[in-house]
Amino acid sequence: MQGRALLIGNWKMNKTVEGSAGHARTLIRALEDWWDPKLVQVVLAPTALAIAAVGRILAGTDIAVAGQNLELGTEGALTGGISGYLLYEAGARWVIVGHSERRQHFAEDDALITEKVKAAWQAGLNAVVCIGETEAERNQGATERVVRQQLNLLLAGPLKGGLTIAYEPVWAIGSGRVPEPEEVAEIAAIIHGEVGARWPEAENRVAVLYGGSVNAKNLGGFLNQADVGGALIGGASLAAGEMAAMVRAAQQEGPRAR
Numbered sequence: 155m156q157g158r159a160l161l162i163g164n165w166k167m168n169k170t171v172e173g174s175a176g177h178a179r180t181l182i183r184a185l186e187d188w189w190d191p192k193l194v195q196v197v198l199a200p201t202a203l204a205i206a207a208v209g210r211i212l213a214g215t216d217i218a219v220a221g222q223n224l225e226l227g228t229e230g231a232l233t234g235g236i237s238g239y240l241l242y243e244a245g246a247r248w249v250i251v252g253h254s255e256r257r258q259h260f261a262e263d264d265a266l267i268t269e270k271v272k273a274a275w276q277a278g279l280n281a282v283v284c285i286g287e288t289e290a291e292r293n294q295g296a297t298e299r300v301v302r303q304q305l306n307l308l309l310a311g312p313l314k315g316g317l318t319i320a321y322e323p324v325w326a327i328g329s330g331r332v333p334e335p336e337e338v339a340e341i342a343a344i345i346h347g348e349v350g351a352r353w354p355e356a357e358n359r360v361a362v363l364y365g366g367s368v369n370a371k372n373l374g375g376f377l378n379q380a381d382v383g384g385a386l387i388g389g390a391s392l393a394a395g396e397m398a399a400m401v402r403a404a405q406q407e408g409p410r411a412r
């Protein structure tokens with residue numbers, strides 16, 4: 155039986171407001187007539203500046219909008235900050251938390267990321283938390299330890315909203331290198347195992363995605379793995395045609411129901 159795949163396009167610091175709006179329109183046209191949202195759920199994460207414009211264009215479609223980050227709190231004295239409350243108001247229903255670029259360049263640690271997830275839930279947003287090992291950690295054989303450690307605080311409290319976990323090996327992001335689908339399946343099984351151990355009743359509600367150099371050619375291989383429910387896509391999501399090709403691949407190939 156085929157489950158529902160989740161594809162999230164993370165545009166990072168790319169595209170103007172105008173360019174983001176144009177991309178959303180092109181994607182709607184490219185999916186017209188054949189895309190089945192019951193088989194593939196599509197979420198787009200433009201820059202914060204473009205969320206409102208993209209959200210207006212996507213209103214009435216089944217494509218949802220995500221923030222790429224959030225700050226704690228709702229409103230207040232935090233120059234440059236954007237809270238979950240403000241993202242939701244602008245039209246987002248999802249938010250990416252703890253992407254490796256934020257862990258690396260903004261020193262986000264597991265404690266802050268856990269607080270951000272709680273803040274996302276408070277604002278009514280589905281949280282997509284990114285975890286994954288660096289190349290050095292992989293070479294030391296520490297992948298499993300790192301993944302379990304990154305889940306530890308996150309899964310310590312109760313599940314109070316939508317949670318998706320994206321396994322993104324840091325060395326695979328933007329590099330064109332990907333792990334074997336079977337390696338991803340092993341990590342996905344570990345993640346599902348940890349979630350099941352902490353939240354037995356919620357195990358089926360937490361999806362695990364793969365992220366890192368995903369494209370229309372390699373996506374099917376990941377979705378064919380039993381525990382992988384979709385993908386978080388950076389570079390390849392920037393072209394509407396490639397994004398549509400990935401939706402098509404996901405619709406044809408998976409994921410397999412657990």
Ligand code: PGA
Pocket residue numbers: 164322326327328329365366367368386387388389390
């Ligand atoms: P990439 O990025 O697809 O360009 O490797 C993935 C990500 O950073 O989420």
